[in-house]
């Protein structure tokens with residue numbers, strides 16, 4: 001495996017922003033990963049694991065360590081067991097292509113997650129979710145290199161501590177595991193999930209849409225919101241949703257309702273807390289779709305996506321982030337949290 005030097009990272013991210021990696025390597029096998037980790041230790045170089053770069057903002061000065069791109073390939077579909085079918089997908093597989101394959105096999109469980117960019121290995125990290133599904137409900141196990149033990153481990157969903165946009169990989173054990181393979185348990189001939197309002201509406205006249213119809217509808221809706229990567233579409237130079245939907249206590253929600261004189265849009269979320277749509281908070285705080293801040297901006301089709309309007313710097317994106325966070329805090333006393341990962345800051 002070749003260790004390269006001073007490799008530009010911007011083109012390896014969907015934001016298209018950021019300086020170079022001091023060192024860069026691509027792993028196509030688990031042995032490559034072990035070798036790269038050894039190299040980083042020997043050279044006391046910090047290590048960063050890169051997937052598809054779709055949830056990442058790289059600093060303008062780049063990263064002074066080793067960026068290891070996980071490019072392991074291969075998908076195995078195991079025979080049905082107890083009514084379900086298990087897929088083992090290597091971490092470097094393209095996520096949307098994998099979803100397409102499971103839908104073509106008529107296996108339910110991932111159809112609403114169609115059109116999300118990135119790799120298979122990126123999905124457990126923030127428990128990817130959209131349109132009424134989260135990967136945590138279908139993940140059977142995650143194989144990873146545990147850097148503390150320098151051994152490969154198989155983690156169960158319970159080990160992974162999945163929650164809304166989080167797991168042990170992006171919270172308590174950040175940087176400890178390199179995911180090499182994920183197993184998903186899907187339901188052959190199962191019904192599509194139609195929990196999300198947009199999908200309900202789309203299929204109101206169709207009592208039994210196929211998985212394939214649902215997946216392509218999800219991609220179409222995503223594209224209408226600039227959330228499906230289309231080369232040349234300026235609204236796609238983003239990392240998807242930049243902010244998580246905040247979860248507040250019932251007490252906080254009642255105080256907010258009293259302050260506003262009416263209930264804001266919300267969704268109950270266990271255990272008794274309330275989730276608020278960050279997009280609504282941002283718009284109400286004075287930041288509409290298409291809002292610009294130098295060369296950074298808010299997508300013209302989705303309030304949650306911050307975009308690179310052309311040659312934006314990471315500093316400009318973070319400047320816009322801070323203006324939005326301050327505005328929402330001043331209006332609602334709620335501090336928004338960003339979703340993408342920062343590298344090199």
Ligand SMILES: Cc1cc2nc3c(=O)[nH]c(=O)nc-3n(C[C@H](O)[C@H](O)[C@H](O)COP(=O)(O)OP(=O)(O)OC[C@H]3O[C@@H](n4cnc5c(N)ncnc54)[C@H](O)[C@@H]3O)c2cc1C
Nearest residue numbers: 049051052053054055118119121122128129130179239240
């Ligand atoms: C247009 C657009 C729409 C999006 N829509 C959604 C959406 O609907 N729902 C959603 O949840 N997300 C969404 N995202 C965010 C993003 O696509 C997902 O989070 C995706 O899973 C990130 O995967 P990646 O391979 O690109 O990870 P990267 O961006 O490369 O990395 C993200 C983090 O995961 C870590 N990581 C990646 N691979 C591995 C690995 N093999 N082992 C260990 N750590 C790893 C990295 O170190 C980093 O910390 C969207 C992004 C874009 C650009």
